[in-house]
Amino acid sequence: MIQLKQVVKRMNKDVILDKMSLNIQKGSIYGLLGSNGAGKTTILKLLAGIYKQNEGTVTVEEQAVFENSKLKSRMFFIADYPSFLPHYTTKQMALFYKELYPSWNGELFKKIGKQLDINENKKIHHFSKGVQRQIAFWLAFATEPEYLILDEPFDGLDPVIRSNVKKLIVQQVAEREMTVIISSHNLSEVEDLCDHISIIHKGKCLIENDIDEIKLDFHKIQVAFPEANTIEQLKKSLSMVHFEQRGSVSMFIVKGEKDDIIKQIDQFNPLLLDILALTLEEIFIYQMEELDYAIKENLLL
Numbered sequence: 001m002i003q004l005k006q007v008v009k010r011m012n013k014d015v016i017l018d019k020m021s022l023n024i025q026k027g028s029i030y031g032l033l034g035s036n037g038a039g040k041t042t043i044l045k046l047l048a049g050i051y052k053q054n055e056g057t058v059t060v061e062e063q064a065v066f067e068n069s070k071l072k073s074r075m076f077f078i079a080d081y082p083s084f085l086p087h088y089t090t091k092q093m094a095l096f097y098k099e100l101y102p103s104w105n106g107e108l109f110k111k112i113g114k115q116l117d118i119n120e121n122k123k124i125h126h127f128s129k130g131v132q133r134q135i136a137f138w139l140a141f142a143t144e145p146e147y148l149i150l151d152e153p154f155d156g157l158d159p160v161i162r163s164n165v166k167k168l169i170v171q172q173v174a175e176r177e178m179t180v181i182i183s184s185h186n187l188s189e190v191e192d193l194c195d196h197i198s199i200i201h202k203g204k205c206l207i208e209n210d211i212d213e214i215k216l217d218f219h220k221i222q223v224a225f226p227e228a229n230t231i232e233q234l235k236k237s238l239s240m241v242h243f244e245q246r247g248s249v250s251m252f253i254v255k256g257e258k259d260d261i262i263k264q265i266d267q268f269n270p271l272l273l274d275i276l277a278l279t280l281e282e283i284f285i286y287q288m289e290e291l292d293y294a295i296k297e298n299l300l301l
């Protein structure tokens, strides 16, 4: 289990993380979502032991991460711009990681290498950005980490490689209970891959839960009533995060238990009532809108 408890991280006097608490279960694929500048990369760097928090604790299996080289040899972090030792080839990086990671699996390194069309004797920085990212995954999988920490991992990967990488992640989670923490803006990808997520905004955690539980908690409702002012009464009793009126039909997004919401609406004898599930992307956008973060449509015109 990975835990952040009441973590405060300051940089240049700015509070980047403000009493952040997160719980990441072993064997889970955990998605870290959030607005730009929310603090996701900062969290990943704390988890990887690159940064030290100013307050609170960051632990893996109840051990502090920072300056814990034994623990760090069970983790692999792929940053948003993967970096390698200057002028190293993939083969040289492999030898470097072999020394660093007791779990290094040479057979797996060879096996994955056969699937990739990459010359392991060429200097890594001579490859394109996408191929460099493939190499980062290749090396990461070969270290067989217990904790794989990924910052915007699929950027720049072509669709075939992207799909193969995701399959390998799922396979390694299933086979040996690897824990994966992914920061991403690609919400459909997160929805496919992750079982738990958190939504971060301005250094605070807004939501953290099982992805299915979160989806069960948000509903898109389309409703029409015989009396036009009924909706005003419902606005007071329901926890609406978004509202639109389209002629006689009201459309709103509401948080809460589905049966309870239906009960409240039914008492006004609706002429029409549709309840739809939301995608993770819609939940994210409406959650941000509730915080007045959303970029208003007219600004995009």
Ligand SMILES: Nc1ncnc2c1ncn2[C@@H]1O[C@H](COP(=O)(O)OP(=O)(O)OP(=O)(O)O)[C@@H](O)[C@H]1O
Binding pocket: 011, 012, 014, 016, 034, 035, 036, 037, 038, 039, 040, 041, 042, 043
């Ligand atoms: N070295 C630094 N010095 C000062 N401030 C920093 C530093 N690194 C990050 N920050 C600030 O910390 C905040 C959080 O940055 P972070 O990179 O963690 O956000 P993020 O959620 O990963 O953003 P994005 O989605 O845009 O990549 C930002 O306001 C950023 O400007």
